[in-house]
Amino acid sequence: MGKTANTSVRDLLFGDLWDYAPAPESRDHLTIHERYGHFIDGKFVEGEDHFPSINPATEEQLFEVASADEATVDLAVKAARKAYDKVWGKMPGSERAKYLYRIARMIQEKARALAVAESLDGGKPIKESRDVDIPLAAAHFFYYAGWADKLEYALPGASPSPIGVAGQIIPWNFPLLMAAWKIAPALAAGNTIVIKPAETTPLTAMMLAEIIQEADLPPGVVNIVNGAGQTGAAIVNHPDIDKIAFTGSTDVGKIIQRALAGSRKKLTLELGGKGANIIFDDASLDQAVEGIINGIFFNQGHVCCAGSRLLVQENIADELMHKLRHRVSTLIVGDPLDKNTDVGAINSREQLLRIQELVAAGKDEGAQIFQPSSPLPEKGFFFKPTVFTEVTPSHRIAREEIFGPVLSVLTFRTPEEAIEKANNTPYGLACGVWTDKGSRLFRVANALKCGIVWGNTYNRFDPTSPFGGYKESGFGREGGLHGLLPYLEVR
């Protein structure tokens, strides 16, 4: 692939003659408590073993949060069981629906505060939390609210019934959105919940707890316990939980699948990915470049369905890479609260180290690295948008999920080779296909072993659209009609 892309024409880059003035979103309407505990049986409790939660963009402490032990998890499960038996499991679907509609509306009412909280706590650009995370979270509640009294129409002939108490464990990359993905379908189906937010991003979940309280949701229907892996293990291993839903890494997913061995708990897993974004030579290259950027740099690449492997047809590789490097150079990396920021902070030091390790491995294994020259903020966890070329399928950066703003570029000559390379991974979450030819798009989409295929687009999400993986990317679907299935007994 051409390292000497066309440089004879001078590129006009935003920011090479002047800088954007800072445009920070104000945070004065957001109240963050010094300390967060848990939300159990409709009440906020102080909790135990508090640890600091930091702003990844400044490394300053935002608040302290509790870490639930087995006894606390047990209280939460008891509250959920009681609420299921006495209230929620018996409530008509039409009444459950109205609670969910209420929650959806209150998320919309508090959207600005939630967006600021999400960016402060997790490091994602405010334009993404404002335009994607929070509106989609509200939309998920709104969508599933309508299912609560229509379940018999969702699954013809199935006489669906709820499962009971669901234990849910969610990741740090889309904190409120993942909470909505888990909570909304479970409640619509008539289950009660014990949910654990990620330990680095509990803030919006605790704000959701306030909304749930204000919405007068019966106590115990949703219980939120904070903590890290040990708290998660206490949920997974609790004998009175009927179903576990986990979103996170494939490694932890496998641990959970093993942990449930011998129990009768139901399980759904939404795990990692190594998505291929395939660009054929007839694709609209300018649109494809935007799709590639969105595919890998959206949310700093902290996206399980990220298009982290770019497969480019060989005859257009030079031209595409020239356009792509140019576009990457215009990305603004910095303050997540700044409305012009494209790439925010890496979620945690731990994740930054993981990205650095894999990027070093990419260099060691002989791939060529490209990073824009603009400097990074001095404080906080940041990583430059990175594009590796001359990557082979055996490189670690082509096989392992990096979960950061790092793209690995490979080439292909024929559709067969593209399909083969795209499927050559234990993962199977999402792929992109860019071509102007409809029949080729359908053929390749059919042949890809993954749960989502984005044709001439990438990283689109919607509450009506099922999401989930093939192979080691997990099983079960979230979103859409299919998102109800994991929360219903079907006869």
Added chain:
Amino acid sequence: MAKSTPTRLRVLKTFKLYIGGAFPRTESGRFLQEHNPKGQLVANFCRASRKDLRNSVVAARKAQPGWAGRTPFNRAQILYRMAEVLESRRESFESALAERAGIKSADAQAEVDAAIDRLVWYAGWADKFVQIMGTTNPVASPHFNITSPEPTGVVTAFAPRSAPLLGLITAIAPVIVSGNALVLVVENEHPSIAIDLAEVFHCSDLPGGVVNILTGLREELVPHAAKHMDIDAIATFDATDEERRLIALEAAESVKRVHNFESPAKHDWAQASAQSPYNILPFVEFKTAWHPIESGAAMGAKY
């Protein structure tokens, strides 16, 4: 052994395995014995080994893309053809159920009836469950969005311990109707009937390798199936807690899908409640595809 008339010695059948559309003996050379309820020997049959299982998975993997690539209409016709051929050999199965399993004649007839009818019922789902289980998703953006089921791939099923014919059909049909390939492990009182059934499949236009049948011991084969990295899903009937534990423990390494069915009570096997399109679901993956819709405004449209 089976009855002979005074003047003629009856020819007995050697019950072998069914792998990749062929009937090999177990590579291990081992055998087990099947008896009728009176305790009389009715057959020697193969005790399949780990190697037989691995060979079956290779055959299934090879056959699966072609089977999934058949049109649903064609898969429906082939399942229906299996029913036709079973119907044409029904007396043979009735007498096998009666002679080997000691099932009363009327009950044997009823089991064969139900087995044929169940095949016909699932045959009809081949080109319909996609319509019932697939969706068009009205996303809040200018995109066309559909969700459709696809077969998971290679499935290993541990057959019911009862209903020596109908139990097999109940296990096989919902797995293969969507385009999966199957390795069926049979341990019950009368596994010879499974090999008779393989002969039906063999002349029903079912491509070799789509259904592979191993007779043997679950205890021996469960751990190997659970660990096998090229099996995508495992189905069990009547699994013990220990079997469930073992399978879940090992299946995690490749994130296998595991679905445990309970057999119905003896008299419910033939009931409609023992068949369901929802039994197809554990062995499919849902794929969602998005595509932008061109903006009318950008094209200068007036609508």
